[in-house]
Amino acid sequence: MSVPKDPGDLRDQRRKKASGLRLNKRGGSLEHWAARAPSSPMHPSNSEVVVECGWGNLVFAHTYDSASAVARDLEAESRGRRNIAIYVRDPHVVLAHKPQHLFLDPSHTFRLWLANAALARPLRLLPFTVRRLRTKADAEAIHRIYLARGMVPADPAFVWAHRASRALTYFVAEDDASGAIVGTVMGVDHAEAFEDPEQGSSLWCLAVDPDAYAPGVGQMLVKTLAAHYSARGRAFMDLSVLHDNNEAISLYKKMGFKRVPVFAVKCKNAINEPLFVNDVPGPQLNPYAQIIVDEAARRGIRVDVLDAGHGYFRLTHGARSITCRESLSELTSAIAMSRCQDKRVTSKLLAEAGLRVPEQREADGSDADRAFLKRHKAVVVKPADGEQGAGISVDVRRLRDLRAAIKRARAEDETVLIEEYCPGEDLRIVVIGFKVVAAALRRPPEIVGDGNATIRALIEKFSRRRSAATQGESRVPLDGETERCVAQAGHKLDDVLPAGQRLQVRKTANLHTGGHLKDVTATLHPALRTAAERAARVLDIPVTGLDFLVPDVTASAYVIVEANERPGLANHEPQPTAASFVDLLFPLSHSPEDPHAQAAD
Template identity: 30%
Template sequence: MKYQLDHLNYAVPQNGFGNRLSSYLLALEAWRRGLEVKLYLDEANDERSLLFQISDGRTKHEFKSSQGTLLSEEAKVICNDKDLTKNYLARNNVRTPSWKLFNKNEYEEAYKFAELIGFPLVVKPLSENAGKGVTPEITSYDEFNRAIALVTEEIGDDMYIIEDHIPGDEYRIFMIDNKVVAATKRLPANIVGDGVSSVSELIDKKNKSKKHNPNMSTKIITIDDEVNHSLKTSGFTLNSIPLLGEQVFLRKKSNVSQGGDAIDVTNKLTSEMRTIAEKASAAIPGLTYCGLDMISGSENSPAIIEINTKPMLGLHAFPSEGEAIDVPAMIIDRCFPNYAHSPKSLYYFDFKNIVYLLKRDNASYIPVKPLTELSYSSYHTFLDIVEDSSDETIKNVHNKAKELQLSGTITRHNNRELEIRIASPDAKIVEKFKSLIFEMRSLKQNNEPDLSVPVNLGYQYVRNKAELHTEVERVANQRDKKSEMIQKKNEDIAALKKENKKLVRQSRKLKLRIEELENNQ
């Protein structure tokens, strides 16, 4: 799949990096500009979260996911406390739903407040928690009780907020210096009928459609009690067949992490929405950039729900629909303005392996190998293997790439197709490799080559599933053979021990016989 932001093609795997996607996008953007990047683990945190530092030799910025030192500590403290955030918003005449803060022992007071504002209402934890523990559109006291139990017992938060539910569409708006730079409309997990497929089949199709999006591939729709309850409320079951074009919502929360959609609407926000977003961002001291959660309906003016200082950048770089916005580049521009217009490389680094080494070796930090050359000459093509000696052909290509010290990957998709994506700062080296390839009679080009593609710094040979299965079988066979050898050796040792015992007994008998003979003389 080709991503909208061309410089991220191949640089971001289709399965993404989960919650570390924002970290990688920022680190990659900085590194490609020639900035120094170090990755390390937060030893003060039991979870050992991934942290990284970006430096130009004079200025340093440290990040935890997308949250960096460009943000003031005051802004982080305020936005991590929903009650405090709302107080700042209200103080600056920014509309936010009516709310009140309670601790887990104030159930009677919470009950009275719920009566006062009436249903529907929302219960959420006090701290910023990526949507965890939030129960929207509560319409009964049974739901109300379950929502409080979710926060105080399951999530383990002693404090929670009850707020008025405002109907409308939900938006995540990314702000830099109090200006809107990107916006997505967030929809709860949903499916759209085709008039033929069941709800269950449509969920499966929707999940498969997400697998090529690095930000959405792991954020699939899971069929659970909430989904079944939503279906029942809407008059559906998993076996129901929705009409062509009929949209069925499966959850209440507009949470992308639970299978929701993110549609880019940067150029569709109303002037009123932009004005309120700018006013909200300016209400928090030192809030250089953030993700605002806004709700906007046809009957009421927009309201700010929350402010996030660690927003998901993949939401804007890889939306479900609409235009991709390069928010990571904007953040690096803001952190290092002198590098805003500097040339960028299309190399990318092995992020997954660095994280693995950090955890395995317990290293204090790992610097990403700096780029000595930002530009390179590249070559990307697909080749058919036209002879039976596919293993020998691939071995020859592999060896030539290593000999020439090329960067990039050579991928074997099957026994008959080879994908080559290589690069070198020296164009002559690339041309030499191409000449060597075309001299091989067993290879035939099957497409027009692409001469400008992102490539991995360093060389990798990527095996296909069949090769991996073969390798697994080979290792398993080796293991079985060694097990047999060990078993045979153990059997031989047991036999030798048995023979040794027999010889010891015979030796004792002979000694006794010798003693008898000596005594009789």
């Protein structure tokens, strides 16, 4: 992202392009290339270069002769997309043309000079592989990660169509164990896009799945893209990062990137709003309340924040006004709420309705507790009234551990339940208006050894990544339950985990204790969908998150473990949970077409 060394030289280069003179070993004008490759994302103009990226256009402002033309092409963005003008020589002049519609991006540009960059792959074994995009499933995974990160998505069809593009390059990081795509990055080759005389390149859309457990995914994607452009003979690779993203800036500096005086200009729109509107002073809503508030505000529904710290707000549309605490609203009765809060009542009602639930008993310290453990061989211990995974111990097998688990659970609620342990995958199904709107497998937190760090240090590093990805909502507590799970696998917290070895450090898959989710809405078996909707009607609750244990989401077998009266809707993006919730509250409100998303770079 640099200003050309001599603007006059660049004009000469443009004139040569217009005449079709070859400038490098590939040669050819943009018209020549466009004729040869009709699917190319390049703008057909010689002197005003625009590269379409799927989520919007990159306007290479230093190829323009006038600031007004830059402003014109920047402002011509489509709904739900974002254009970015980069390498703006005179940003103040561009802004002067459209002061009400454009703003100066508050990001820094960093440059890596590729000739001197340390791009060697690490000696230690990584649990993931960085490779070029190869399949349509890769393109769909890129779309999913963009959405999970709140970025403007690129149509998978666009990404797939440009998999062999010389101007655009896509890399993905694939988990070696599961085959899942856990990260992605896109690069733009300036020499291919407009025969850049400086032989530059730039990095865009670096995104790591918030549920990725392995460290270093983003760093390896950056290094791989840099090595790719180095092999092409490019001189440098630029990237843009928000000025206050100190963690990312620190990483880029360690990798050898240097700050350069390069500017970008963007449009004032809903997507970019956080970049040009000052933060509202005072306490901020948590992600579970904010996702609903954002959806309501986009529909023109009035929002009054009543207690930001606890997630209370009031929504008003016309003569109708409803108070909510996150996804719990006045539409949920006190009776329905009490049924969900007391897990004994939940289990009893569902069992009486013919739905499958695990056997359970109330812990009383008698021989009956021990007999229950002996009969089932493994049990779950949990408080009768609890949330966010607090006080829950899973797969308890020994009497000593049973006593300790009961003590932990009793710290959350006086009444403690011992429940039959049913192996299977932890499935959360969100039901709104008695219809299933989202389903996700909840996976317990897992670390991967590197042969150097202790298990304790790996857990702390994992927690920092999860906390950053969830706005502080998720981290693995270093408590007795974590220590028990580590010990059950034959380790201690201060042991060094061998390189490549995976270790599940909690048995519960709750988000707040480090778990993560994988969306399975599209593959949910009809029997599970029916059971969830029936359970919601039995409990008479309009919004609920039902926890299932299933051997396979595509099969009909299940048990229902519990129901949550205040499910975290933000955990299930990109499924339309917030939209469905606001539809329930205000059926006549209008849902806008374009998604509210964050920056794409």
